[in-house]
Amino acid sequence: MTTIPWKSVQHTLDSTQPIQRTGRVIRMAGLLVEGTLPGAQLGMLATLQIPGIPDGVPAEVVSIGEKTVSLMPLKEVSGITSGTEIRGGSASPSIPVSNGLLGRVVDPWGEPLDDKGPLQALEHYPLYPDVLNPMARNAVDKPMPVGVRTIDSLLTAGEGQRLAIMAGSGVGKSTLLGMMARNSEADVKVIALIGERSREVRHFVEQDLGEEGLKKSVVVAATSNTAAALRIRAARAATAIAEYYRDQGLKVLLLMDSLTRVCMAQRELGLSTGEPPTTRGYPPSAFSIIPQLLERAGPGIGQGSITGFYTVFLEGDDLQDPIGDAIRAVTDGHIVLSRDLADRGRYPAIDVLGSVSRVMGQVTEPGHQKDALLFRKTLADLRSAEELRELGAYQPGAVPKFDHAIGFSEHLWKFQEQGMFETKPYESHLEELQSLSSQMREEGAES
Numbered sequence: 001m002t003t004i005p006w007k008s009v010q011h012t013l014d015s016t017q018p019i020q021r022t023g024r025v026i027r028m029a030g031l032l033v034e035g036t037l038p039g040a041q042l043g044m045l046a047t048l049q050i051p052g053i054p055d056g057v058p059a060e061v062v063s064i065g066e067k068t069v070s071l072m073p074l075k076e077v078s079g080i081t082s083g084t085e086i087r088g089g090s091a092s093p094s095i096p097v098s099n100g101l102l103g104r105v106v107d108p109w110g111e112p113l114d115d116k117g118p119l120q121a122l123e124h125y126p127l128y129p130d131v132l133n134p135m136a137r138n139a140v141d142k143p144m145p146v147g148v149r150t151i152d153s154l155l156t157a158g159e160g161q162r163l164a165i166m167a168g169s170g171v172g173k174s175t176l177l178g179m180m181a182r183n184s185e186a187d188v189k190v191i192a193l194i195g196e197r198s199r200e201v202r203h204f205v206e207q208d209l210g211e212e213g214l215k216k217s218v219v220v221a222a223t224s225n226t227a228a229a230l231r232i233r234a235a236r237a238a239t240a241i242a243e244y245y246r247d248q249g250l251k252v253l254l255l256m257d258s259l260t261r262v263c264m265a266q267r268e269l270g271l272s273t274g275e276p277p278t279t280r281g282y283p284p285s286a287f288s289i290i291p292q293l294l295e296r297a298g299p300g301i302g303q304g305s306i307t308g309f310y311t312v313f314l315e316g317d318d319l320q321d322p323i324g325d326a327i328r329a330v331t332d333g334h335i336v337l338s339r340d341l342a343d344r345g346r347y348p349a350i351d352v353l354g355s356v357s358r359v360m361g362q363v364t365e366p367g368h369q370k371d372a373l374l375f376r377k378t379l380a381d382l383r384s385a386e387e388l389r390e391l392g393a394y395q396p397g398a399v400p401k402f403d404h405a406i407g408f409s410e411h412l413w414k415f416q417e418q419g420m421f422e423t424k425p426y427e428s429h430l431e432e433l434q435s436l437s438s439q440m441r442e443e444g445a446e447s
Contacts (some may be wrong), residue, residue, distance in 0.1 A: 147183020
């Protein structure tokens with residue numbers, strides 16, 4: 001006899017509509033459908049009953065007026081006319097979840113995109129959950145190894161931390177995410193691919209992530225040709241799946257590529273509903289969605305945590321990009337990828353001096369922090385010496401610390417470089433940093 005979880009029964013009861021609420025389309029303007037729907041709530045799912053489409057077309061209520069509502073169709077649609085029937089649906093959007101999601105690639109509805117058969121789930125998690133009490137959440141006090149030497153040793157992440165990966169196009173964001181997904185010590189990885197090209201989704205799953213990485217991962221994909229509301233739903237759905245595993249007491253690594261495209265989708269949606277454009281054409285809702293998503297990650301109550309890495313696309317490699325600024329203000333640190341390092345073939349192209357982990361001091365030992373600080377100081381001296389060299393103003397012996405940094409330049413660069421499929425345990429990365437730091441201290445004392 002099959003036992004049905006009470007949560008599933010409760011969700012079914014909550015989403016059941018005793019009286020079918022219906023309305024009619026009045027007009028269609030741009031991306032939105034305007035019509036009537038008694039009792040509509042913001043975020044409610046409805047169905048457009050279009051002839052020739054048996055199940056109708058799902059749409060989300062994105063704006064409510066005095067007598068009308070605006071809906072965003074979540075699929076490509078044609079055949080809508082004035083008078084098309086609108087049927088009200090669930091007022092609390094959710095996604096089906098189960099442990100069967102591991103190793104699967106799904107769409108924002110939780111339906112499989114791979115060829116591994118249907119998914120069965122008797123439990124649903126809300127896309128708009130209640131806010132957790134900040135005083136009840138655990139502290140971020142343990143390291144979260146991600147398998148990338150530069151991050152583990154110099155920018156150590158904490159369990160439950162949120163970090164932004166900031167870069168322009170073509171400098172290795174997806175490759176870095178793939179390395180973390182394969183090498184991280186997290187129990188489960190949830191990967192959201194939002195606004196990507198179809199080719200990139202398949203390439204990431206098959207090449208960057210690989211068969212081994214996929215076994216402990218769930219991939220949620222919404223490509224660039226999907227509706228704006230569906231791309232936003234993908235971000236919320238991936239976060240809800242991460243919350244499901246967090247509530248089981250597991251360490252979850254949430255990788256979202258990219259948060260900027262979520263904000264762009266919200267810009268499309270906001271401008272369509274009549275929001276005023278502000279900075280660079282982004283309406284206020286494009287900024288408010290950032291903390292809504294990021295605050296759902298972090299440590300849980302009791303056991304379990306969500307460590308989030310969110311890629312941020314910088315237009316023209318501009319670190320002062322308004323979306324990048326807004327994301328930096330909410331995250332607990334940021335990792336900057338350098339185009340200059342990428343052009344030199346130094347991967348992962350992490351700009352250590354331009355990056356910071358704000359919880360590193362809480363999750364690492366004092367000795368580790370001293371070694372990382374010495375590395376950063378020496379790297380800063382090397383950068384200053386290289387600038388003088390380019391200007392022809394460098395003179396050996398004039399500044400001893402510059403000579404010392406130049407002598408260790410190859411060691412510094414070699415330490416930061418790591419092959420795409422090179423993997424070592426967290427302790428090994430710390431030992432390598434300690435060994436290099438000891439050598440720099442000895443030779444620094446001799447000079």
